[in-house]
Amino acid sequence: MSENINLPAIRQQVTELVLAGSPEHAEDAINETAEKFGDLAVVEVLNTLEPHVASLHLSAFDGGKMSLATLLIPPKAWAESLAYFAATWDEDWIEDEPEVLAESLFAHIHGVVFGTDDEERRAELLNEALATDWGTTAFAVLFSTAAEEIIEIANDIHNLGAHRSGRTTSDHDVIPLVLEIARTNEEAWDRVLFEIFPDWKPGENELHTRSEDDGDDHEDEEEREHEYAIGRTTKELLLRLRKQVPSKSSGPAKTGGRPSLGEDIFS
Amino acid sequence: MNITSYTARAPQLVQALEALAQRADNQDSASTLFHELSGITVLVAKKFTNDRTADGMHDAFHLTVGCISLGISQAGIADSNEAKLSFLLQHGAEYVFQMGFRHIKELSALPYAAYVSDFDNDAFIQQRNLKAIFLEICNADPVSVWTGDAVYQNELLDRKRNRKIIDCAKWLRKNNSNGLVKDSELDANAAISIAVIFAVSGDGCIVARTGQRELENLIARARETRPDVEVNWNDFLKKIPPEFQPILRERMEELRGTIVKKIFSKTKIKTVLTELQDHYAGSEQDIDYS
Incomplete structure (x- = not known):
C-alpha cells in the first residue's frame, strides 16, 4: 500500500x-x-x-x-462541509441579494446531488445532509425560493404519496430535488417543510406563502394566521443558515511545531 | 536580612512574560506560548477544577500559572527574567508545567507527618492529597505576589525529615530486641522516644514498642541502680546506623531535661507513667497490662 x-x-x-x-x-x-x-x-x-x-x-x-x-x-464529508457554505456571507449581502446567494447554494447542492447517476449515492448524500440542522436549513432555503410550488407539491405528496406526485403547474428547478428527498426519506422531507413553515400543524392549518400585495391589511392577516401557516422567507432562512456556521473548527494547526504532551503533563 | 524582598514577588511565569514583552520580535513566541498555556489550562480544569464553569477555568488558570512558576523556580537557573524566559521558551510551557507537577507529585509522595497509617496506600487518599497540595502551592494570581516556591521548599524539608524519622523508627522496629514489631500503623516519633528512654538503662536492648509494665520496671530499676545515662546512650548510639544517629541525638537532647529527669526524680511513678503515655509513648505503648 x-x-x-x-x-x-x-x-x-x-x-x-x-x-x-x-x-x-x-x-x-x-x-x-x-x-x-x-x-x-x-x-x-x-x-x-x-x-x-x-x-x-x-x-x-x-x-x-x-x-x-x-x-x-463522501456523503458524510459533504454534509459536514455544507455547514461552512454560508461562512463567507455577510448580513448586508443577505439583506441585498438573497436570490443570488440562494442561487449559488442551489447550484452547489444540485451539482453534488445530481452530479451522480448512482441512486444509492444520491440517497446517501441526501440522508447525510438532512441529518444535520444546517443541511435541513440549506434545503429549506432552496425551496423557499419557490414557495408556491413547494406548497402545491407538499399537498400532493401529502395526499397522493411521494411516488405518485411529480407534476406541478410550473415546473420549477427545485421540484426534482423535492421529489428526490420525499422519495428517499419522508421524515427528512417533513423536517425541511417544518423548517420553512415552523407554525405548520398538519391537519389544522394550511401552508401559505407570505403575500406581499396585501401586506398592509393587518386585520386580514391576523385572521388568516389561524388558518394558514405562513412560511419563512428566503432571507430569514439564509440568516438562519449563516448563524449555524461553526465559529471555529478544531483550531488552527500548531505553529510552534512542538507536539503537545496532552494529559502527559501530569505524568 | 530583608525577607520580603525574596518572597514578595510575582510568579516566575509572569516575570518571564515581562521579559518577553521587552523583546523586539516576540509575536511568534507569544502566540505559541498563548496556545500552550490555554491548552494546559483546559487540561488542568478538566482534571482538577471544572472545565464547564467560568470559576473552574479561572482557578485552573491560576494553577497553571503557579505550576509553571514552580517548574521555573526549581530548575536552578539564574535569577533574572531573561533567563527564566529562555528556559520557558527552550522547553515549552507544557514541559515546564510537567516539571512543576512532578515536583508536586514528589512532595505529595513524602509523608505529611511522621506517621504511617493504613490509608497511605489508598489510591483515593493519595489522589486527594496530591490535589490538596497542588491547590495549596500552585495557586498563583498573576497580578499578585506568589510565595508558592518558598512554601514548597519548606514543605519539602519538613517532609524529607518526616521520611527520615519514619525510616529510623522502622529500623528500630526491625531490630527490636524482643523481635520484629508487626503493626501496619506506626507513630515514628513515639517509637524513637521509647527507644531513647529504654536506652538509659544500659542493658543493651533496643526497644521500639512497650507496655505499661515494662515502663514501670524501667523506672523502678533506674531509680534503684542510678545508671550513667550519657554512657549508656553513647553505647546505644554505637549500634545505630550513622544516618539515624542525628535524629536520636536530637531526641536525647530533648528528653534529657524533661522526662528522663523525671524518671530519676522522686516524682510519683503513676504521674511519670501518665506523662509517658500522653506525651511520649503514645500509640506505641500496648494497651494491655500484662
Whole structure:
C-alpha cells in the first residue's frame, strides 16, 4: 500500500492550494491523484479534508465547471462541509441579494446531488445532509425560493404519496430535488417543510406563502394566521443558515511545531 | 536580612512574560506560548477544577500559572527574567508545567507527618492529597505576589525529615530486641522516644514498642541502680546506623531535661507513667497490662 503513504501529503497539498485561493490547481492535484492511484484514493483525500476546506473547494465549482471532488466527495464529508457554505456571507449581502446567494447554494447542492447517476449515492448524500440542522436549513432555503410550488407539491405528496406526485403547474428547478428527498426519506422531507413553515400543524392549518400585495391589511392577516401557516422567507432562512456556521473548527494547526504532551503533563 | 524582598514577588511565569514583552520580535513566541498555556489550562480544569464553569477555568488558570512558576523556580537557573524566559521558551510551557507537577507529585509522595497509617496506600487518599497540595502551592494570581516556591521548599524539608524519622523508627522496629514489631500503623516519633528512654538503662536492648509494665520496671530499676545515662546512650548510639544517629541525638537532647529527669526524680511513678503515655509513648505503648 505504498500509495497510502502519499495521501497525507496530497491532502496537505490540496488544503494549501485551496486556502491559497487556487481551487483549479487543487483540482489538478486531485485529478492527478485519481490518475495515479485511482478514485478511491481521491475519496480518501476528500474524506480527510477539513470541512471548511472541502466547502471552499466545492463552492468554487458550482454550475458550469465540473469538479472531480463534486462527484467523489463522501456523503458524510459533504454534509459536514455544507455547514461552512454560508461562512463567507455577510448580513448586508443577505439583506441585498438573497436570490443570488440562494442561487449559488442551489447550484452547489444540485451539482453534488445530481452530479451522480448512482441512486444509492444520491440517497446517501441526501440522508447525510438532512441529518444535520444546517443541511435541513440549506434545503429549506432552496425551496423557499419557490414557495408556491413547494406548497402545491407538499399537498400532493401529502395526499397522493411521494411516488405518485411529480407534476406541478410550473415546473420549477427545485421540484426534482423535492421529489428526490420525499422519495428517499419522508421524515427528512417533513423536517425541511417544518423548517420553512415552523407554525405548520398538519391537519389544522394550511401552508401559505407570505403575500406581499396585501401586506398592509393587518386585520386580514391576523385572521388568516389561524388558518394558514405562513412560511419563512428566503432571507430569514439564509440568516438562519449563516448563524449555524461553526465559529471555529478544531483550531488552527500548531505553529510552534512542538507536539503537545496532552494529559502527559501530569505524568 | 530583608525577607520580603525574596518572597514578595510575582510568579516566575509572569516575570518571564515581562521579559518577553521587552523583546523586539516576540509575536511568534507569544502566540505559541498563548496556545500552550490555554491548552494546559483546559487540561488542568478538566482534571482538577471544572472545565464547564467560568470559576473552574479561572482557578485552573491560576494553577497553571503557579505550576509553571514552580517548574521555573526549581530548575536552578539564574535569577533574572531573561533567563527564566529562555528556559520557558527552550522547553515549552507544557514541559515546564510537567516539571512543576512532578515536583508536586514528589512532595505529595513524602509523608505529611511522621506517621504511617493504613490509608497511605489508598489510591483515593493519595489522589486527594496530591490535589490538596497542588491547590495549596500552585495557586498563583498573576497580578499578585506568589510565595508558592518558598512554601514548597519548606514543605519539602519538613517532609524529607518526616521520611527520615519514619525510616529510623522502622529500623528500630526491625531490630527490636524482643523481635520484629508487626503493626501496619506506626507513630515514628513515639517509637524513637521509647527507644531513647529504654536506652538509659544500659542493658543493651533496643526497644521500639512497650507496655505499661515494662515502663514501670524501667523506672523502678533506674531509680534503684542510678545508671550513667550519657554512657549508656553513647553505647546505644554505637549500634545505630550513622544516618539515624542525628535524629536520636536530637531526641536525647530533648528528653534529657524533661522526662528522663523525671524518671530519676522522686516524682510519683503513676504521674511519670501518665506523662509517658500522653506525651511520649503514645500509640506505641500496648494497651494491655500484662
